[in-house]
Amino acid sequence: MRPSAVRLLNILVPVKRTVDYAVKIRVNPDQKGVDLNVKHSMNPFDEIAVEEAVRLRERLKDEVKSIKVVTIGPTKAAETLRTALAMGADSGIHVEVPDSAPPPEPLGIAKALRAVIQREKEGVDLVILGKQAIDDDASQTGQMLAGLLDWAQATFASKVDVDPKAKTANVTREIDGGLEELKCQLPLVVTTDLRLNEPRYASLPNIMKAKKKPIEKLTPADLKIDLTPLLETVKVTEPPKRKGGGKVESVDELIAKLKEAGITPVKS
Amino acid sequence: MLFSRQLARRPLIRAPRRWTHSPAALAGLKSVTEDDLVHFAHFLPPTSIVSTLSPSAAPSSELESFNNDWMNKYHGRSTTVLKPRTTEEVSKIVKWCNERRIGIVPQGGNTGLVGGSVPIRDELILSLSNMSKIRSFDDVSGILVADAGCVLQSLTDYLAPHNHIVPLDLGAKGSCQIGGNVSTNAGGLRLLRYGSLHGSVLGLEVVLPDGTILDQLTTLRKDNTGYDLKQLFIGAEGTLGIVTGVSILAAPAPQASNNVMLALPKFENVLPLYKETKRQLSEILSAFEFMDRTVYDLAVKHGQGRALNPEDVEGAECFVLVETSGGKREHDEQKLNSLLESLMEADVPLINTGVIATSPAQFSSLWAIREGLTEAVSKEGKAYKYDISVPLYKFQEVVDKTKNHLQEKGLLHEDAVKYVVGYGHVGDGNLHLNVVAAAYTPEIEAALEPFVYELVASYKGSISAEHGIGAMKTHALKYSKNETSIEWMKKIKALFDPNGIMNPGKVLP
Known part of the structure; x- marks a missing residue:
């Protein structure tokens, strides 16, 4: 066999700061958006992505050369980067958008990520990101990025195995009614599903270390991209309130109520 | 079900002792008769009377949930449950029972741990x-006035939109009632922050054992006008009267919460850590919970919460869970971070390491380890549980001495006592000493009691920090209260309840 130079992996993990999933969402009176003056944290699927990158390094040791996290968001998105750095990423990039700017859309983000990847001197072999952000639930960024870069993509991953020497990855995807296993060529975009892993707690020594890790600040102009939204939000409304149920005394009463509601038995 | 089955064995051991004293308190008391029901029916609707006696003649299964505690450990044989809707109805019932010498057991959510809320005989x-x-809530002063039967969770839900919380939180919040909480002086998870109910209860409405309504339902923060009678009913476990209304000071809801789990190399560091944490976090410190390594490992073994990474627990002898709650997230995090930084960077660090929850899921997960200890211990074996108050620096000593004592008795092995563990609320000086055995046996029981009670007494501690006395610990009251105290408690009982009808056989030996 011909000896080949050891190929080292550079991993990029895009993360998004979102309203925390435990927060009860309140629609603003103007019905154009939701109350954002609440607790935010890293999009849970992105947290899984960071965890997976760190686990890949734990498995592959030195074969993972770098884990870089990137976020595109307001000033406070830097906190999200610090969390990712405390989990084990090496460095961060913060593409800062003004606090007053409207939230960017998936296509803008995908283009920004492409620009970030193109300016990486050593290149990027693997992008791992959440399958969707829990605020807009768009589930488009990973797919669009793979399309723009003309890379392979493996979405909704529940298991990722990377072979850096062969430059391939085996990814198990969660699909309707089962699992699908793909073999992909690097470079690759992977989007994470819930069952991929369980993110670790950030340990104190790592939090201390994270404070000293570098974060590069960029603006959309530096990347020569425009994040102006293409869509206009017409209206945001709360789901209808659930009406309370009632108790019935007997089977007969239940059947009567079902009939009343227009539910009829199916003849077998 | 597993839980109740294990505990169901305990009465077999404990029963003889309970029966030795209970008949005395119940000796002069009469059973409920059909004539009594006729009287009650004069002022109570049929839906408020559940009785196996005629005319209502309900099947005894309908009384099961009232006659047995939730652990199915204590069993009463009452024929009649009355569910009054107003204080006046309570008063009429009590007046009648006092005249007829019928024992009464006041019952809230029936979630107690010491058999205080179920009858001993057929009361x-x-x-x-x-x-x-x-009844009312004032969102300026935060004073809430409610009927005694309000479920704790419903009060919490009611207060949430007003940005307030009940200054009390318990695992049983979905069933326990505020009247029962007050009557048992329930402690729980918020005690460190908001203090005990002796402070946050501002007023009570109580039906005394002769039927008199004592209205002390004030909504005043300050009221120094003579004896503070309401304090007597807080923690009296229904032996002096029935609490029917509560006025309580609700606290502003915290806007942000954080928690961290710290791994300590040795127990001796817990107290200096507590001092330092208190100093730096001051008003945002809301919990400081201790658990030893053995019980942590049991929690992990039985899948409670999400375990720390192996490198984070290496060399740790015990753990501390610190929680903060405050008004502004940035402020709280800054304080917490500078505390953690100073802890990590000290020349001789008090902690090995620690983890911080970065999301609500992790926040709950860290709490789940602490809150799952009880369950983990139950899964591991048969637990002898002691809920004691001892000086903070004696926590480890109590655990070690108990362990040594069992070892000397030759009971510390796989087939007898498997583990002796300690965990608890450091902030409140409350240690949960749990002895995990393969089976409940008379030998282990004899080795533990009165040994543990005497040990607690030697530190001037309390044999029941937050669970109360109920029917379970009346015989052990003497280890925490001297003769004079018990004598005066008896005098107070006789003064309020000369006929001994209120929750007979509970609290006093």
Whole structure:
């Protein structure tokens, strides 16, 4: 066999700061958006992505050369980067958008990520990101990025195995009614599903270390991209309130109520 | 079900002791008769009377949930449950029972751990569950006035939109009632922050054992006008009267919460850590919970919460869970971070390492380890549980001495006592000493009692920090209260309840 130079992996993990999933969402009176003056944290699927990158390094040791996290968001998105750095990423990039700017859309983000990847001197072999952000639930960024870069993509991953020497990855995807296993060529975009892993707690020594890790600040102009939204939000409304149920005394009463509601038995 | 089955064995061991004293308190008391029901029917609707006696003649299964505690450890044989809707109805019931010498067991959510809320024999059960109205809430002062039968969770839900919380939180919040909480002086998870109910209860409405309504339902923060009678009913476990209404000071809801789990190389560091944490976090410190390594490992073994990474627990002898709650997230995090930084960077660090929850899921997960200890211990074996108050620096000593004592008795091995563990609320000086055995045996029981009680007494501690006395620990009251105290407690009992009808056989030996 011909000896080949050891190929080292550079991993990029895009993360998004979102309203925390435990927060009860309140629609603003103007019905154009939701109350954002609440607790935010890293999009849970992105947290899984960071965890997976760190686990890949734990498995592959030195074969993972770098884990870089990137976020595109307001000033406070830097906190999200610090969390990712405390989990084990090496460095961060913060593409800062003004606090007053409207939230960017998936296509803008995908283009920004492409620009970030193109300016990486050593290149990027693997992008791992959440399958969707829990605020807009768009589930488009990973797919669009793979399309723009003309890379392979493996979405909704529940298991990722990377072979850096062969430059391939085996990814198990969660699909309707089962699992699908793909073999992909690097470079690759992977989007994470819930069952991929369980993110670790950030340990104190790592939090201390994270404070000293570098974060590069960029603006959309530096990347020569425009994040102006293409869509206009017409209206945001709360789901209808659930009406309370009632108790019935007997089977007969239940059947009567079902009939009343227009539910009829199916003849077998 | 597993839980109740294990505990169901305990009465077999404990029963003889309970029966030795209970008949004395119940000696002069009469059973409920059909004539009594006729009287009650004059002022109570049929839906407020559940009785196996005629005319209502309900099947005894309908009384099961009232006659047995939730652990199925204590069993009463009452024939009658009354569910009054108003204080006046309570008063009429009590007046009648006093005249007829019928024993009464006031009952709230029946979630106690010491058998205080179920009859010993066939006393009448007076359930407060039909009294569940919120009477008033003032969102400026934060004073909430509610019927005794309000479920704790419903009060919490009621206060949430007003940005307030009940200054009390328990695992049983979905069933326990505020009247029962007050009557048992329930402690729980928020005690460190908001203090005990002796401070946050501002007023009470109580039906005295002769039927008199004592209205002390004030909504005043300050009221120095003579004896503070309401304090007597807080923690009296229904032996002096029936609490029917509560005025309580609700606290502003915290806007942000954080928690961290710290791994300590040795127990001796817990107290200096507590001092330093208190100093730096001051008003945002809301919990400081201790657990030893053995019980942590049991929690992990039985899948409670999400375990720390192996490198984070290496060399740790015990753990501390610190929680903060405050008004502004940035402020709280800054304080917490500078505390953690100073802890990590000290020349001789008090902690090995620690983890911080970065999301609500992790926040709950860290709490789940602490809150799952009880369950983990139950899964591991048969647990002898002691809920004691001892000086903070004696926590480890109590655990070690108990362990040594069992070792000397030759009981510390796989087939007898498997583990002796300690965990608890450091902030409140409350240690949960758990002895995990392969089976409940008379030998282990004899080795533990009165040994543990005497040990606690030697530190001037309390044999029941937050669970109360109920029917379970009356025999052990003497280890925490001297003769003079018990004598005066008896005098107070005789003064309020000369006929001994109120929750007979509970609290006093």
